[in-house]
Amino acid sequence: MNPNKLKRIKIQPRTGNVGDRPGMIRVPEGALKPHIKIYSYNNTELVKAEGEDLSTVFNQLKECGEHTHWIKINGLGDDKLIEEIGERLSINELVLEDIMNTHQRPKFDEYGEFVFGTSRLITCDDNCVITNSQFSVIVKDNMVISFEETYEENFEGLEKRLNTPKSPIRNLGPGYVCYALFDTIIDWYFVALNQIGGQLEDIEERIYQNAERSVMFDTQHLKRTLILLRRASWPERDKINDMIRTESTLINKETKTYLRDAYDHCVQIIDLIESYKEISATNIDLYLSMVSNRMNEIMKVLTIISVIFIPLTFVAGVYGMNFAPADPLTNRPLPANMPELYEPHGYVYCVGIMVLVGLLQLLFFWRKGWFTRL
Amino acid sequence: MNPNKLKRIKIQPRTGNVGDRPGMIRVPEGALKPHIKIYSYNNTELVKAEGEDLSTVFNQLKECGEHTHWIKINGLGDDKLIEEIGERLSINELVLEDIMNTHQRPKFDEYGEFVFGTSRLITCDDNCVITNSQFSVIVKDNMVISFEETYEENFEGLEKRLNTPKSPIRNLGPGYVCYALFDTIIDWYFVALNQIGGQLEDIEERIYQNAERSVMFDTQHLKRTLILLRRASWPERDKINDMIRTESTLINKETKTYLRDAYDHCVQIIDLIESYKEISATNIDLYLSMVSNRMNEIMKVLTIISVIFIPLTFVAGVYGMNFAPADPLTNRPLPANMPELYEPHGYVYCVGIMVLVGLLQLLFFWRKGWFTRL
């Protein structure tokens, strides 16, 4: 059985039925019940609230009308809630569909009053279990709404930075929050790549020491992870680039400087993925060559032993033949039948010849280099 | 025999004779008799009609002069009918040829008063039998004419949506109908990819459990399907892009928003196909490595058993030689001939040596790791 089965990464097409109306909202299979946090802040103040329905959000939006808000929704299991957000904040239904259809490619779309971005959120825990979920964000004039599939605390660092009053995140508007979210996602890619890098080295070590079959399985697993990461990172780069080039005022000039930094990181990630893919291929070549070398070694042992003993066994067989020295009925001597057997030193000569043949063969193999090349 | 033979996918060039006049209409081999449906609708009313010849169509066109019409033709087996459509609706003969030559690449062409698009309609039933037929559509001022090769109900979802009076399909003009048709075709691609994804996982499972030769056949079959899908999806994407960029008023601005959504789906399809191709390649590598591992295992068993017994058999052969202890004629003793045989414990020593040699060899193999690495 495949030991990696449980953590096998699936690469899946988007779901939905043939001929569905565009903009149709479907709750993804197995989606979690939404959990909502809202952070409202300005230069001096930070108000937090948490809840299971939108009333929490809309109350706070009213109360802190002048603040900037980050509404963080974890879990997409409630289509009503998504539709309500769509209506209240006038979000296009194609966008809502994209949020709920959790197999999107990373992209950045501009709509008059808001911008919409989506990313693959690929996290990696200490046991190197990769999780591939969808992250979407809507940026409006004074608010950012982020949607995650899981309850994992993937943006803890960011939430901490919100506590510092003078940090850029408190001062550079909702576009910066959006940048910071995507930047964190990119940081997660580095975490995954770091693990992959470590595993590649580990695999290489195992190849040199003991080329087991599991090397192949593990490399295939890594390759699949790299395919996943590449599928996510190329459009991620394009998305960041689109954000840098956008004319929307929601992404201001200072934020764009930071986005250029994120863009560099994306390019680095793509670079690393390509290098790791090459190293994977290299490892497989190495593994196969080790396996084939081992096969050669086995063959060589088989050949040397067989080839030495086969002629000797033949000689022994010949002198084991029962050609009779005399007719059993008449006792007439048959002197042509194996006279060697009746020589005083026949056995000694025979053994001598065998030793000689064996030595000659060893010499032949040694000359061919079959011993030194093991 | 190849078990996949019946559903083998053919990739075929276009037909026709060398030096044929461009615009020559030929009925494709095995084409079905046309079956015609016409839907005439406006915001409030929907009139349907069905028939085998064009009179149904032209009657309804006259009766419902202010409606928008969708004329759906299934089966291309009648060149007269196509020519009549060409004449009555003044369609260029090169377009008619493209409709009838069922090996087109997806494309979108603009002609003054109408636009023409063609797609590969790749459907996939529950047994994963892929069907690759051609779908063409002509969009005019107040009508859409679609041409399919088969009678399959591939656009059921769309026909249902037509029943809802206020849906976009009733309000956004013939360009939207054209979009909806192509969008449905793209949905069909996802269905096929979904099946392929499932099969790839299934194949991988089979490789880990029992690397049979059928894995190779099935993977080749999938690869061929992926080649087909890629050949269809790249130009499909370009086609959608051409439609987004067209200056023709037949594709209005609202429809273009939807087309951008379809474009994203196309890109996703291409992405998936490339990923699936990589996974296919990966599976084949894995399969070959499993096969070669099994070969190694077989060789190892052969080698261990042979190499252990060959020297022992030689020893047994030696002591089976008949060098005589005495001359058979004179009975003169020949004490140099195999005195071991006449030792009181010769046999015991001999067996002891054999056991020793066998154990030493086992030790050698164990040191080489031939047991643990099975």
Add this chain to the structure above:
Amino acid sequence: MNPNKLKRIKIQPRTGNVGDRPGMIRVPEGALKPHIKIYSYNNTELVKAEGEDLSTVFNQLKECGEHTHWIKINGLGDDKLIEEIGERLSINELVLEDIMNTHQRPKFDEYGEFVFGTSRLITCDDNCVITNSQFSVIVKDNMVISFEETYEENFEGLEKRLNTPKSPIRNLGPGYVCYALFDTIIDWYFVALNQIGGQLEDIEERIYQNAERSVMFDTQHLKRTLILLRRASWPERDKINDMIRTESTLINKETKTYLRDAYDHCVQIIDLIESYKEISATNIDLYLSMVSNRMNEIMKVLTIISVIFIPLTFVAGVYGMNFAPADPLTNRPLPANMPELYEPHGYVYCVGIMVLVGLLQLLFFWRKGWFTRL
């Protein structure tokens, strides 16, 4: 010997000596004596003439001064004739060199008063023998001059279409004739691809039924043909594109509509070639995997039989040893020497043990799945 040797396709560089003056005209090796046809036509009249020298041509050019002419030259074996054409019709000598140097890449060049195009004419007879020759065409104000290397009737269809007075070929000027010639060449590519497609399917069938070595040879042959076709079709596409974009009035607007059609066909050809190359690679993978499977099968049979009998033969060898039950000279009994041989049921036990060992081994192989996985 290679059975495909006779029809092996050569991919050759252009000929000529180092340091030759550009514009030097050389008769290609083995070139045929020119045979000249001239078709002079207008809307109502078609005059044909045929001959071996240019006087035929120039007479008719004079007589039918108002007609459009198609001068069709088969065979390039006469440099004087080419030079005379050059002088009389004022054709650049670099163009004449290109016509005579029969290893050109397809291209389209504009010169003030004429345009020049060249193509690879790749034909394919019913036995799938590919012929790769050069086709060049010069288009002037009121005439088209085409040059072919062979006497084959590759443009029969076209010559027939010339007989119909109202066909486009009679009305759309020399540019259309040029288009029609290139379109016919493209049709020939489809013929070749059709044959290749059939052969690929045939090869695949043979792989499944009986993976013979000839599969490899035939696939390599196909691959070479595909390399040839690809080398021809990519620049062919560029050439057609250049013709569509030309500002020369020799290619008029109506012809360009038809050229766009030819362009689509070119793209289709390139697509098919790439798909066929992938299928070729796939077939080779399949073939190699079949060969390696067969090797495994052979090894398995060898291993099972050897491994079962080797220990048994060893046992038989042991009991064939001649350790004596008594000293031959003194007749002193040696009871430790192979007492088994003198047991009343020694032989029965021995055979029983052999059967047991054999069965245990079969069980071991069965558990390893060596029987079911054949």
Add this chain to the structure above:
Amino acid sequence: MNPNKLKRIKIQPRTGNVGDRPGMIRVPEGALKPHIKIYSYNNTELVKAEGEDLSTVFNQLKECGEHTHWIKINGLGDDKLIEEIGERLSINELVLEDIMNTHQRPKFDEYGEFVFGTSRLITCDDNCVITNSQFSVIVKDNMVISFEETYEENFEGLEKRLNTPKSPIRNLGPGYVCYALFDTIIDWYFVALNQIGGQLEDIEERIYQNAERSVMFDTQHLKRTLILLRRASWPERDKINDMIRTESTLINKETKTYLRDAYDHCVQIIDLIESYKEISATNIDLYLSMVSNRMNEIMKVLTIISVIFIPLTFVAGVYGMNFAPADPLTNRPLPANMPELYEPHGYVYCVGIMVLVGLLQLLFFWRKGWFTRL
């Protein structure tokens, strides 16, 4: 154990924690204590100073206010120092982060008052030990600040050239110094490539002479080095190109002429890397083919010897059977039991037949070409 283990080249992602604030400065793991040199020069004078803290630098900056300065910092182990530089010379904190995060891709960024460039400094000592560290440089109006990770004297040549009063480096401003630094880095690439080229030839020689397994390891090691170099050289080229196209006045026109030369060198490096990669692949193919040839040779020896002796041993075995010439109890003769054994010349005929069989087999192998094709 892998003999290359110690010098294995790591390809690592950048470090840092998920969700870190951009611009956060972290001392890289194992970073060395900074060592600072400052060169202040004008056309006529050159002042040098050296020290462990920044006071040396700022003193000299004050003293030689009209000079151009090159501040060379080796070792990044002190974040305070970097922060102080940032504050005193007003360097953006994103730039400071890039300097300290030692896994940057080569890039060139312009900021109003300064430009920033970073490179991979890949050096190679005589034992072909590759070192991959980061080199960063900031160019301001009258100064260049360079940051290296190690204490190695990688720019000795450049420091010597500074001593010559009329050399371009003394006259063409800080931009030229920056160019000269990058040019030296590019020279280091040539050193590494020179070593790789030598090793590739060495490996090839070893393949022809004695295809040992270490060939595979060494080629993989080279491949990894080439992956590293390629990862560094492509963005290096882009960086140089960005410098050529910059509008910043810090890089003047004369320097750009030199940069074009450096650009050519970069392209040459990329070219060489690609060629070397191809040669690597070629070497691996050759090695694998040698290994498989050797395997074939071993198999051939095994087969020839086995196949010759197996039937002979069988014959010997047959005549070693003990079918009795007479019933042991009744002494009734059993004349059908192996009468050959009691023929006067049975043994001679038997040996004759064995020799014949052996010769026939040798003939068969000779006809198959198994001897000549070794």
Add this chain to the structure above:
Amino acid sequence: MNPNKLKRIKIQPRTGNVGDRPGMIRVPEGALKPHIKIYSYNNTELVKAEGEDLSTVFNQLKECGEHTHWIKINGLGDDKLIEEIGERLSINELVLEDIMNTHQRPKFDEYGEFVFGTSRLITCDDNCVITNSQFSVIVKDNMVISFEETYEENFEGLEKRLNTPKSPIRNLGPGYVCYALFDTIIDWYFVALNQIGGQLEDIEERIYQNAERSVMFDTQHLKRTLILLRRASWPERDKINDMIRTESTLINKETKTYLRDAYDHCVQIIDLIESYKEISATNIDLYLSMVSNRMNEIMKVLTIISVIFIPLTFVAGVYGMNFAPADPLTNRPLPANMPELYEPHGYVYCVGIMVLVGLLQLLFFWRKGWFTRL
């Protein structure tokens, strides 16, 4: 030992030390002493001179002030001479460095008063020995200076054409001479490709007839030559393109027409190289498949013979066992011990069973198709 060793093609990086001043002139290792020719010509007159130092040149430049000059320098072994040319004709020192550093990529650079071009001069003698040297050319107002590394007469054809007064080379200025030189270099590429094409066919023939190991070596040698040619031809094409697009008046409009012809030839060369590379790969696949087929054949022979005789030998071994018919001491009969041996027709039955087993096995192999598929 590698038989191709002597003509192995090296792909080398440029030389020089780390940190060298740009523009430093170094005599390449093993460079020849310069030999100088000067051709001064106008429409009517051609003056030749030859010598070892520059005085010859400068004398003639003075004497024939109105002529166009072609100064042809063979051998780069004298840095003084190059420096003198630089000073007298005011050539930039970076250009002089490029001339002397003989590992340049082909390129074309414009400097105010002169243009500079460099190419790889890849010649090929009748024994297919490839020589890769550098060719540089400087074009000034009324002169062309060409630099070659060797004394070979690579431009004989060109020198002959200079003798014809009315040829274009005498009339179209120094730019045309430069074109003619590069065109000759391109002709040399065709010579090399012609040889490679012939060798590829030869190799293919050898694969079909007798797949020897040398096939692999020779193909690798060709591949390396193709890598070299590709490295030279791609930038050669770019160089020609740069010359076509230059605004420098040194390359006049008529010359550009000829350059377009040269450009076409370059594209053809690149095309051919790619095709030849594919054919090389195809040949290696074919070779490996032949080798593996031969291996299979060997295995099949081994298996058939072994598997037939192993059970038979076992049977012979069984009946060679010495289970006694009677206790040797007491002479008590042991009737259960191998009674077959004392059957009147035991031997006949035994041989019959052996023959039967052998035939059954042959039948089994025949059914598996092991005979027909050889």
